[in-house]
Amino acid sequence: xxxxxxxxxxAKLKEAGLGDVLHVPGEQAYQAKEASLxxxxxxxxxxxxxxxxxxxxxxxxxxxxxxxEGLQFAVRSGGHMWVDNSNNIKEGVTIDLxxxxxxxxxxxTKLVSLEPGSxxxxxxxxLVDQGLLVVGGREAEVGVGGFLIGGGLSFFxxxxxxxxxxxxxxxxxxxxxxxxxxNKTTNPDLFLALKGGSANFGxxxxxxxxSMESKNIWCGTAAYPKSATGQLVDAYVDFTNNLSHTPDDxxxxxAFRGAKEEDYAIxxxxxxxxxxxNPEPLRGLLEIPNPISKPxxxxxxxxxxxxxxxxxxxxxYTNWEAITVQVDASVTNKAFAEFDILIEKLRKAxxxxxxxxxxxxxxxxxxxxxxxxxKGGNVLGIENLPGDCLNxxxxxxxxxxxxxxQVGRPAVKALLNTVKSFAKSINKDADWLYLNYxxxxxxxxxxxxxxxxxxxxxxxxxxxxxxxxxERVPGGFKISKAQ
Ligand SMILES: Cc1cc2nc3c(=O)[nH]c(=O)nc-3n(C[C@H](O)[C@H](O)[C@H](O)COP(=O)(O)OP(=O)(O)OC[C@H]3O[C@@H](n4cnc5c(N)ncnc54)[C@H](O)[C@@H]3O)c2cc1C
Numbered sequence: 265x266x267x268x269x270x271x272x273x274x275a276k277l278k279e280a281g282l283g284d285v286l287h288v289p290g291e292q293a294y295q296a297k298e299a300s301l302x303x304x305x306x307x308x309x310x311x312x313x314x315x316x317x318x319x320x321x322x323x324x325x326x327x328x329x330x331x332x333e334g335l336q337f338a339v340r341s342g343g344h345m346w347v348d349n350s351n352n353i354k355e356g357v358t359i360d361l362x363x364x365x366x367x368x369x370x371x372x373t374k375l376v377s378l379e380p381g382s383x384x385x386x387x388x389x390x391l392v393d394q395g396l397l398v399v400g401g402r403e404a405e406v407g408v409g410g411f412l413i414g415g416g417l418s419f420f421x422x423x424x425x426x427x428x429x430x431x432x433x434x435x436x437x438x439x440x441x442x443x444x445x446x447n448k449t450t451n452p453d454l455f456l457a458l459k460g461g462s463a464n465f466g467x468x469x470x471x472x473x474x475s476m477e478s479k480n481i482w483c484g485t486a487a488y489p490k491s492a493t494g495q496l497v498d499a500y501v502d503f504t505n506n507l508s509h510t511p512d513d514x515x516x517x518x519a520f521r522g523a524k525e526e527d528y529a530i531x532x533x534x535x536x537x538x539x540x541x542n543p544e545p546l547r548g549l550l551e552i553p554n555p556i557s558k559p560x561x562x563x564x565x566x567x568x569x570x571x572x573x574x575x576x577x578x579x580x581y582t583n584w585e586a587i588t589v590q591v592d593a594s595v596t597n598k599a600f601a602e603f604d605i606l607i608e609k610l611r612k613a614x615x616x617x618x619x620x621x622x623x624x625x626x627x628x629x630x631x632x633x634x635x636x637x638x639k640g641g642n643v644l645g646i647e648n649l650p651g652d653c654l655n656x657x658x659x660x661x662x663x664x665x666x667x668x669x670q671v672g673r674p675a676v677k678a679l680l681n682t683v684k685s686f687a688k689s690i691n692k693d694a695d696w697l698y699l700n701y702x703x704x705x706x707x708x709x710x711x712x713x714x715x716x717x718x719x720x721x722x723x724x725x726x727x728x729x730x731x732x733x734x735e736r737v738p739g740g741f742k743i744s745k746a747q
Contacts (some may be wrong), residue, residue: 270311276328277284327441342407380409388568414700422511425635433554435470439732459642484562580661586701645712709746
């Protein structure tokens with residue numbers, strides 16, 4: 265690192281009074297931050313990392329970086345987005361928001377205010393202690409910032425809509441450093457755009473969210489051998505077809521193939537968000553015989569303990585990618601058959617059989633759009649879905665970046681392309697991609713509908729007329745690329 269651009273950005277950040285939260289290569293704080301990044305491929309070694317402590321410091325950092333002509337920068341909250349360069353930058357400066365973790369509750373408005381740098385486990389720990397919850401993430405370490413501006417798949421989607429639908433106000437630092445509020449009366453076009461429009465408009469420094477009472481959750485996992493796949497898929501499709509009538513139930517269907525293991529095991533992860541044990545709508549799934557493992561009694565937990573019991577390990581190079589299809593047993597079975605083929609392919613190509621593969625099936629219900637509409641809408645466009653859908657998310661973990669690029673990523677892409685073609689051939693496709701589950705090369709905004717793309721482009725042009733978040737912040741999904 266010694267380009268004059270880097271030196272000049274660093275000098276401006278210091279002039280702005282940010283010297284004590286500015287870290288450069290070689291410093292312990294810099295090394296620790298880079299080492300903590302979850303997708304290993306995001307360890308890019310930026311010229312500097314600046315860690316604002318509050319909104320005013322974010323504003324100062326943005327002004328300093330934007331005024332350094334030609335400089336590019338990245339923005340990071342939890343750092344969990346797996347898209348390359350989305351939350352870090354090799355030749356530029358990274359604004360890291362992980363010191364901004366303030367979480368407050370106003371009993372008068374019943375709103376919870378979250379700064380973007382918290383992890384969901386920390387949010388829930390504090391809220392549950394106060395008897396409260398918000399519609400947030402399902403994995404302990406995922407960050408608040410990126411999750412919420414991408415939409416937010418939570419355990420409460422069927423009763424509360426997308427996580428972003430429960431936000432009533434965003435505080436945002438725009439590209440000129442100004443600090444604005446976005447809600448249904450102030451900057452309503454920005455308010456709408458931030459509900460799913462991701463990192464195209466400014467840096468969100470506070471989310472004001474509706475709260476709800478914290479309840480205990482009944483939950484547990486049952487694992488089955490691969491041979492039970494067809495039975496599980498049939499029962500899961502029945503369950504999903506009724507889910508809009510039983511919104512407190514939640515079930516993931518997923519398969520996991522651990523490193524060096526012969527075959528995958530297929531599992532059902534059950535939850536009832538009201539703490540009801542063995543709810544009737546889950547009977548078909550709960551009664552599937554001959555599990556490999558199934559606890560006698562599932563546990564009742566808080567959302568905090570549920571999250572801390574389950575964190576996705578991340579010691580390797582990962583690639584995740586997803587598509588959406590209509591709820592259909594033959595398409596879902598096809599996905600698992602192709603998952604088997606993917607495992608075989610990777611077994612031949614990865615030395616020592618050292619890879620992990622996962623496939624996760626979860627609902628995306630068209631009826632969530634009605635809940636969103638009742639809250640003022642968002643830009644995700646699921647009202648255009650052909651019906652209730654399933655999201656099929658596939659991930660592989662391999663020991664090196666080369667293996668991810670040469671073997672892992674192409675294998676996942678081939679699987680999803682085959683499933684999509686099959687779904688299309690029987691009219692069960694759905695042309696929709698969830699931004700937070702997309703990978704490099706996918707274009708989620710193009711699937712959100714022409715009206716939403718128009719609104720997003722208009723908001724980007726109005727609030728960021730100099731295209732800073734399109735061109736000077738190169739990471740993440742850009743609305744300017746959507747056709
Ligand atoms: C293990 C795992 C589990 C997951 N589980 C779920 C799940 O249950 N539901 C779900 O919906 N998604 C899930 N995701 C996807 C997750 O929501 C996205 O990766 C999300 O972007 C992560 O948020 P983050 O703050 O950690 O992201 P980051 O990587 O920090 O940010 C993501 C993007 O948003 C931008 N950004 C971040 N903060 C701000 C801000 N404050 N203002 C403006 N732009 C910002 C970044 O520049 C980047 O482009 C999961 C991901 C992983 C790896």
